Amino acid sequence: MANDGKITVTNGVLNVPDHATIPFIIGDGTGPDIWHAASRVIEAAVEKAYDGKKKINWKEVLAGEKAFNETGDWLPKETLDTIKEYLIAIKGPLTTPIGGGFRSLNVALRQELDLYTCLRPVRYFEGVPSPVKRPEDCDMVIFRENTEDIYAGIEYQEGSDEVKKLVNFLQTELGVKNIRFPETSGLGIKPISEEGTKRLVRSALNYTIEEGRKSLTIVHKGNIMKFTEGAFANWAYELAEEEFGDKVFTWREYDRIKDADGTEAANKAQSDAEAAGKIIVKDAIADIFLQQILTRPKEFDVVATMNLNGDYVSDALAAQVGGIGIAPGANINYESGHAIFEATHGTAPKYAGLDKVNPSSVLLSGVMMLQHLGWTEAADLITTSIEQTIASKVVTYDFARLMDNATEVSTSGFADALIENL
Ligand SMILES: NC(=O)C1=CN([C@@H]2O[C@H](COP(=O)(O)OP(=O)(O)OC[C@H]3O[C@@H](n4cnc5c(N)ncnc54)[C@H](OP(=O)(O)O)[C@@H]3O)[C@@H](O)[C@H]2O)C=CC1
Ligand SMILES: O=C(O)CCC(=O)C(=O)O
Numbered sequence: 001m002a003n004d005g006k007i008t009v010t011n012g013v014l015n016v017p018d019h020a021t022i023p024f025i026i027g028d029g030t031g032p033d034i035w036h037a038a039s040r041v042i043e044a045a046v047e048k049a050y051d052g053k054k055k056i057n058w059k060e061v062l063a064g065e066k067a068f069n070e071t072g073d074w075l076p077k078e079t080l081d082t083i084k085e086y087l088i089a090i091k092g093p094l095t096t097p098i099g100g101g102f103r104s105l106n107v108a109l110r111q112e113l114d115l116y117t118c119l120r121p122v123r124y125f126e127g128v129p130s131p132v133k134r135p136e137d138c139d140m141v142i143f144r145e146n147t148e149d150i151y152a153g154i155e156y157q158e159g160s161d162e163v164k165k166l167v168n169f170l171q172t173e174l175g176v177k178n179i180r181f182p183e184t185s186g187l188g189i190k191p192i193s194e195e196g197t198k199r200l201v202r203s204a205l206n207y208t209i210e211e212g213r214k215s216l217t218i219v220h221k222g223n224i225m226k227f228t229e230g231a232f233a234n235w236a237y238e239l240a241e242e243e244f245g246d247k248v249f250t251w252r253e254y255d256r257i258k259d260a261d262g263t264e265a266a267n268k269a270q271s272d273a274e275a276a277g278k279i280i281v282k283d284a285i286a287d288i289f290l291q292q293i294l295t296r297p298k299e300f301d302v303v304a305t306m307n308l309n310g311d312y313v314s315d316a317l318a319a320q321v322g323g324i325g326i327a328p329g330a331n332i333n334y335e336s337g338h339a340i341f342e343a344t345h346g347t348a349p350k351y352a353g354l355d356k357v358n359p360s361s362v363l364l365s366g367v368m369m370l371q372h373l374g375w376t377e378a379a380d381l382i383t384t385s386i387e388q389t390i391a392s393k394v395v396t397y398d399f400a401r402l403m404d405n406a407t408e409v410s411t412s413g414f415a416d417a418l419i420e421n422l
């Protein structure tokens, strides 16, 4: 096989061979259940769309429990090297221990490969049971900054020498007086940078333009964390106005017009901008945002936010369209071309090996991957098949328990039904 099926990138554009080699991590817990189902559907869709002309050659790389059992290493260097070399990968979920133990392998992969955008589209599939009245109103795309924030892992344990030094430094050098219980505090540091913010917001605005979306909402808690979350909002607006000036109308612009010429002039400027097809760049404080995505979801479209907010928002929005069983995602560096596609959910360990959970999240992550490769025909076949299969009420347990007259199928049974409906 020429070039061993390697995908390459030239000036940000992918070169994808017809027989592409894609590394995959099978994942912990329910990872193998969903991977076996999803990979079968992807293979069948590619075969049907291209009649053998295009093909994916899966290349397994190890991480998590399987890696530890086989190599003694949770995230072997070979895995990182292979993904670096082959550019695009897909993975199942990996376990992270709580309150101690090793740091997240999922986060480590994103940091090692500098996959600064966590892209999580949230859309409704007709027939999926949802806790809200009009789930179809929720059609949002989350751009979550993926390398900074408290996920950088700069955290010191209560009682450690490091925390004592840091508390002492904060109190004596910086005059900090309000660590409420300095002897028994653990401390975490939250780095948010101008570069990190701007590259994320640039990717979100490029996407907004390319996909013909209408608005970008910057979600932050900048009233409380002024120099991290507040700075994120400021840099986001700055980037939007400096680099996308003729294509956007920002709420900062609105405020400037309002201050100079009054509310009526500002309202007119915004409606003129909307009529001209400009993207409205606005912001929302994270707490009210979590309320408004439920009460007025139509007002939100593309969303840009930091790592922790993005993690919470991802699961909250997934719930609105039927839950974490149908929530895909991708971790992308648009410049290097590196990308790892993965579901939003975790390992769901209580269901491991039961052939029970919904494979749609990792499968739709595969659909995102096919779109990213330009293999849109195969991607569309899978999307349509998921639509038809759910509409016929053939679903896994998570949907079946909330639907009347559903036919509950296993993970592999759902994959069979999807292949049948391709
Ligand atoms: N990117 C990654 O690899 C991620 C890894 N994790 C890790 O996963 C582990 C478990 O995390 P936890 O917080 O329990 O979250 P999980 O997402 O693993 O599971 C929580 C619940 O979500 C539902 N769920 C999850 N996956 C599916 C699916 N495929 N189909 C249907 N329902 C599903 C189940 O709900 P119900 O009980 O109602 O049936 C499950 O009990 C932790 O170690 C965590 O760190 C977490 C998130 C992302
Ligand atoms: O890495 C983990 O274990 C959890 C990460 C997570 O929840 C996410 O990225 O959505």
Ligand SMILES: [Mg+2]
Binding pocket: 311, 312, 314, 315, 344
């Ligand atoms: Mg999460």
